[in-house]
Structures are given as structure tokens and as C-alpha cells.
Amino acid sequence: MFKLSAFTLLALAASSLVAPAFSTPIDVEARDSHHYGQHHGGSQHGHHGSTPNTAPHKPVRRANVVLRMFDGAEIQGGASSAVVYFTQEWEHGPVSIKGEIIGLELEPNTERGWHVHEFGDLANGCTSAGLHWNPQGQNHGAPWDHERHVGDLGNFWVNESGDAYIDNQVINDRMSLNGPNSIIGRALVVHMGTDDLGKGGKPDSLTVGASGGRLACGIIGAIADY
Ligand SMILES: [Cu+2]
Numbered sequence: 268m269f270k271l272s273a274f275t276l277l278a279l280a281a282s283s284l285v286a287p288a289f290s291t292p293i294d295v296e297a298r299d300s301h302h303y304g305q306h307h308g309g310s311q312h313g314h315h316g317s318t319p320n321t322a323p324h325k326p327v328r329r330a331n332v333v334l335r336m337f338d339g340a341e342i343q344g345g346a347s348s349a350v351v352y353f354t355q356e357w358e359h360g361p362v363s364i365k366g367e368i369i370g371l372e373l374e375p376n377t378e379r380g381w382h383v384h385e386f387g388d389l390a391n392g393c394t395s396a397g398l399h400w401n402p403q404g405q406n407h408g409a410p411w412d413h414e415r416h417v418g419d420l421g422n423f424w425v426n427e428s429g430d431a432y433i434d435n436q437v438i439n440d441r442m443s444l445n446g447p448n449s450i451i452g453r454a455l456v457v458h459m460g461t462d463d464l465g466k467g468g469k470p471d472s473l474t475v476g477a478s479g480g481r482l483a484c485g486i487i488g489a490i491a492d493y
Contacts, residue, residue: 380462
């Protein structure tokens with residue numbers, strides 16, 4: 268907020284300096300900047316006017332996904348309490364992940380695999396989400412391996428109540444909310460088993476970490492950037 272206020276003041280100050288020579292057009296620009304600031308809360312790109320967050324020139328900084336269980340193409344259960352948030356504070360910076368995964372009937376005291384999958388297509392439930400998001404054509408691995416999928420997130424811990432609380436310490440430096448590695452519009456999938464991080468030696472270890480069936484999923488979408 269402070270940044271925007273400073274920007275707006277700067278824009279107004281600049282326009283008033285040159286206003287005598289270019290009275291009409293500069294006034295319009297300053298008014299646009301001010302208008303943008305009041306309604307959108309903060310951006311270096313304020314001079315573009317009042318466009319939505321998802322406009323191409325304004326990077327996505329925050330996204331979320333609501334996870335639902337599916338039986339085939341049918342959503343199971345009522346309102347979901349499983350929501351995961353992704354934040355990317357600066358361009359090409361790491362994506363931090365937090366969220367609460369509640370009500371998915373997870374087995375208590377286990378690790379469960381999760382990944383960003385390629386497609387935001389839940390027409391056939393989590394099955395139609397495709398394979399792991401892997402634009403670099405690498406083998407599956409742990410989130411800290413050099414060889415890994417962009418969508419690899421490893422495992423999260425399920426507590427004794429069958430819930431999971433993910434804090435911002437979950438950081439991924441390969442996925443992005445923008446550009447070629449963007450996860451926007453793709454699916455987050457939670458699996459029924461534990462991801463062996465590519466090390467299990469099973470037939471599907473190097474593709475999906477032998478993490479079993481797909482318990483729940485949702486489509487990752489851009490959200491308001493506060
Ligand atoms: Cu997966």
C-alpha cells in the first residue's frame with residue numbers, strides 16, 4: 268500500500284511540474300493513476316489504468332486451489348475445507364505454499380504425495396488432470412533434486428486427526444505463477460499413497476513416485492493480489 272501511495276504521489280507531483288505545458292493530457296494521466304491506486308492497491312504498472320489482475324502485463328502474485336474428492340466425474344462431499352495458497356512475491360522468485368487440507372479422509376500420521384499435474388481438466392475427475400507438470404522433460408524427483416518435475420512437491424505430513432497444515436516453509440524454486448513454468452490453470456492432485464520421490468525403484472517411481480491413486484484435486488487459479 269505504501270509503495271502505491273508513493274507512486275501515486277510521485278505521478279501527481281510529476282504531472283504538476285509539467286502541467287503548465289501539457290495541461291490536458293497530463294491531467295488525464297494523473298487522474299488515471301490516482302483512480303487505479305484507489306481501486307487496485309499496489310503496482311508498478313499503475314499507469315496502465317484499471318485492468319484486472321490477470322491482464323498479461325501484470326504478473327500473477329497469488330493463486331489458490333480448492334481441493335475436492337471425486338468419484339469418477341462426480342464431486343464428493345459438501346463444501347471443501349481444503350484450500351492451498353501459492354504466493355510468488357517477485358518475478359522469477361520462489362513460490363511459497365501454505366494451506367489447510369481438512370476433510371479429505373486422509374490416513375492419520377502419514378506422508379501423502381502431492382503434485383501439480385499438467386491439465387486443469389477435471390471433466391473426468393482427477394484422472395483428466397494428466398501427468399505431472401513437466402515442461403522440462405525430466406524424471407520425477409524430490410522438490411530439492413536437480414532432476415525433477417516442475418510440478419513435484421514431494422509429500423505433506425498428515426497429523427493424528429487426518430488433517431494437514433502446510434505453512435509457508437514449503438518453497439518451490441522451479442514452479443512459477445507466470446511464464447513457461449506457470450502452474451496457473453493446472454491441477455493440484457493429492458494422492459492416496461506416499462511419494463517415493465523417484466527413489467523407490469518401482470516401475471512408476473520415475474514418473475509419478477509410486478504415489479498411488481488420486482484422492483483429491485482442484486484447479487489452480489489466480490486470485491486477488493493484496
Ligand atoms: Cu500427482
